[in-house]
Amino acid sequence: MTTPRPGAADHTRAADLLAARVPSTLAPLARLAFNYRWSWWAGADAVFRDIDPHRWERSGANPVRLLQEVPFSALERLAADEAAVRRIVDLDLAITHELSQPDDDAVIPADRPVAFFCAEYGVHSSLPIYSGGLGVLAGDLVKAASDLRLPFVGVGLFYRQGYFRQRLDTTGYQHEYWIENDPQRLPVALVTGDDGEPLTVEVRVWGRPVRVQVWRVDVGTVPLYLLDTELPENERIDRWITARLYVGDRQLRLAQYAVLGLGGIRALRAMGIEPSIVHMNEGHAALAPLELVAPGVAGGTDFTDALAGARRRTVFTTHTPVAAGNEMYDPAEITRVLYALPKHLGTDMETLLALGRVHPDQAGEPSGLTPLGLRVAGSSNGVSRRHGEVARSMWQPLHPELAPDEVPIAHITNGVHQPTWMADPMRRLLDAHLGEGWERRADDPATWEPVLDIPDADLWAVRCEQRTHLVEYIRARTVSDRLARGEPLEYAERSHLAFNPDDIVVGFARRLAAYKRLHLLGSDTVQSLDLLAEGRPLQLVIAGKAHPQDEDAKRLMQSLYRLKSAPNVAERVAFIEDYGMAQARPLVSGCDVWLNLPRPPLEASGTSGMKAVMNGGLHLSVLDGWWAEAYGHRDGVPNGWAIDGGEDPDHAAQDARHAQQLYELLASDVLPLFHQRDERGVPVRWVQMMKASLVMLCPRFTAARMLHDYVQVYAGALEPSA
Numbered sequence: 001m002t003t004p005r006p007g008a009a010d011h012t013r014a015a016d017l018l019a020a021r022v023p024s025t026l027a028p029l030a031r032l033a034f035n036y037r038w039s040w041w042a043g044a045d046a047v048f049r050d051i052d053p054h055r056w057e058r059s060g061a062n063p064v065r066l067l068q069e070v071p072f073s074a075l076e077r078l079a080a081d082e083a084a085v086r087r088i089v090d091l092d093l094a095i096t097h098e099l100s101q102p103d104d105d106a107v108i109p110a111d112r113p114v115a116f117f118c119a120e121y122g123v124h125s126s127l128p129i130y131s132g133g134l135g136v137l138a139g140d141l142v143k144a145a146s147d148l149r150l151p152f153v154g155v156g157l158f159y160r161q162g163y164f165r166q167r168l169d170t171t172g173y174q175h176e177y178w179i180e181n182d183p184q185r186l187p188v189a190l191v192t193g194d195d196g197e198p199l200t201v202e203v204r205v206w207g208r209p210v211r212v213q214v215w216r217v218d219v220g221t222v223p224l225y226l227l228d229t230e231l232p233e234n235e236r237i238d239r240w241i242t243a244r245l246y247v248g249d250r251q252l253r254l255a256q257y258a259v260l261g262l263g264g265i266r267a268l269r270a271m272g273i274e275p276s277i278v279h280m281n282e283g284h285a286a287l288a289p290l291e292l293v294a295p296g297v298a299g300g301t302d303f304t305d306a307l308a309g310a311r312r313r314t315v316f317t318t319h320t321p322v323a324a325g326n327e328m329y330d331p332a333e334i335t336r337v338l339y340a341l342p343k344h345l346g347t348d349m350e351t352l353l354a355l356g357r358v359h360p361d362q363a364g365e366p367s368g369l370t371p372l373g374l375r376v377a378g379s380s381n382g383v384s385r386r387h388g389e390v391a392r393s394m395w396q397p398l399h400p401e402l403a404p405d406e407v408p409i410a411h412i413t414n415g416v417h418q419p420t421w422m423a424d425p426m427r428r429l430l431d432a433h434l435g436e437g438w439e440r441r442a443d444d445p446a447t448w449e450p451v452l453d454i455p456d457a458d459l460w461a462v463r464c465e466q467r468t469h470l471v472e473y474i475r476a477r478t479v480s481d482r483l484a485r486g487e488p489l490e491y492a493e494r495s496h497l498a499f500n501p502d503d504i505v506v507g508f509a510r511r512l513a514a515y516k517r518l519h520l521l522g523s524d525t526v527q528s529l530d531l532l533a534e535g536r537p538l539q540l541v542i543a544g545k546a547h548p549q550d551e552d553a554k555r556l557m558q559s560l561y562r563l564k565s566a567p568n569v570a571e572r573v574a575f576i577e578d579y580g581m582a583q584a585r586p587l588v589s590g591c592d593v594w595l596n597l598p599r600p601p602l603e604a605s606g607t608s609g610m611k612a613v614m615n616g617g618l619h620l621s622v623l624d625g626w627w628a629e630a631y632g633h634r635d636g637v638p639n640g641w642a643i644d645g646g647e648d649p650d651h652a653a654q655d656a657r658h659a660q661q662l663y664e665l666l667a668s669d670v671l672p673l674f675h676q677r678d679e680r681g682v683p684v685r686w687v688q689m690m691k692a693s694l695v696m697l698c699p700r701f702t703a704a705r706m707l708h709d710y711v712q713v714y715a716g717a718l719e720p721s722a
């Protein structure tokens, strides 16, 4: 059976319009462009890139824009190239065939899919509606749902300006700018109703009606429905609700949550989708289960009873182990934004506020989305074993009668989508050793055992190939970044000579939140510079965005940046601007060592290290998040490096200790092992560690394993209650 997918006809129409722009033999390109399935099909991006490599890069790897902008003469040339046309037709046939297979409705009924709600989705760099790990995880999960043919739909917001873009100035200070996400240039289509008009739903925000329209994006078999308030009939302020991801204004953020949660369920209903499960990925969607009760209440059921019914089919994943990350709102703020909600739900504001309070009986206490999510979900989980523990003790006050370890928050450790994050050289090597169809068995540990028999020199050759690609990328990017910033030509040129493809490359890239502790890298300048010195130098690549309002993080970047004139820094340290999925791919595939330095226990999971590991990178991290359950040995060989993960209220002392541990690991272990070569030039011990890491970690930290775990939870929720 096939999951109902409203908006499919609208989507096909949009693809047909694009197809009409290209020579008829190239029409399949338009169909390919309109489903992100191409983005994780091995080699498919080359089909677009080869049309016009320069424009492909300039389009941000956006095939719709490419086909709109490439000169017709180039398309005519392509249409005359029989081999190229055959490649396009074959790819289209293969993808169309895969997408037409029926969904697997063994657990989830195909006519009642799982509705997955998230405020951000990192599906691809060309659709910039994500900020970091949460969104990329959501994108990876959606892709895994397509791979597994799970009846699944995604619900999110269509941010007209997305997340900010980053540019540094010559002092290293971050500036933000926004670029319009023009739906005409994206593989999206407005969902229309039976009357052929755009389908809209209404959400009352600030007591007044706001109209919401729905864009559809196809991610394999999964439709993503993205809500949008940019409609001329809405007031200016209301049109701004879906303008930007994580706006600074608290009222606007609450309005976004109302549109996502309440509007999302209403939109699904208007499209005829009645989900079997509502999965809220993080608290932003926590209002969705409230809207689930509305029809019952309208039919005469009491609010509390209706909510109990909705609860049974609601799953909540919390990602935030930091109190500050769990936004709390004063009753007045909530009342202003959600003024109309209690009446709609047949209850009163005080009841709703109490659902979001840690102490329901303390009127006046602020309410938060995480307590609300935990209360309205039948099943809740954190995103790593350690985060599960942290979340249970953090939210124990919600269950004063329970001991912390009895608090009903389980854990499902995150995983990453291997076809998205593994680079081609690594994939080709594994194709040769892991057997036919290994990617479909990638979450089975047995699949990875043959890695142990790959000749060391072959595995090392792939590592060197991927590092070389990264070095080429760093050279190109740093020259243009430095020139764009206004640096002198000589300084920009030094990065062109920079980065030797034979020397080790260490990477650190993620959102620059304080707890991620980028500052540990420069806290002892003498030691840090020592590592960059001639002989056996370390090369460091850094990337990440600071939140626009996080002045401390911006100042920190600036203070590290001041080291640029110190010896070797211009040649051996690179900051890649505007970190996003397009920048993450070369970084995670090319780095030999991937660093993560969170302040424990604040890293809920972390996922970039998993991406590095599946590319043969070795992880060096504080024992927090996923690494606390992943670090270990195989036959005495460690699968990476660990810094102690204990908590310490004295942050300064902890920082000093961790910086020292990091330095010692790099100087006394990482660098010597990298240079300990046999007669063929292979670092044998290093390759053993790579093998231990691949075999132990790849099967466990994939999105397929994560989704299988969620399916178990869904199945439990769907069991008829006794």
Ligand SMILES: *Cc1c(COP(=O)(O)O)cnc(C)c1O
Binding pocket: 131, 132, 133, 134, 136, 509, 510, 511, 579, 580, 581, 584, 605, 606, 607, 608, 609, 611
């Ligand atoms: C994977 C990823 C992240 C998450 O990184 P963490 O290690 O979890 O901090 C953030 N941003 C991008 C672009 C990613 O691809």
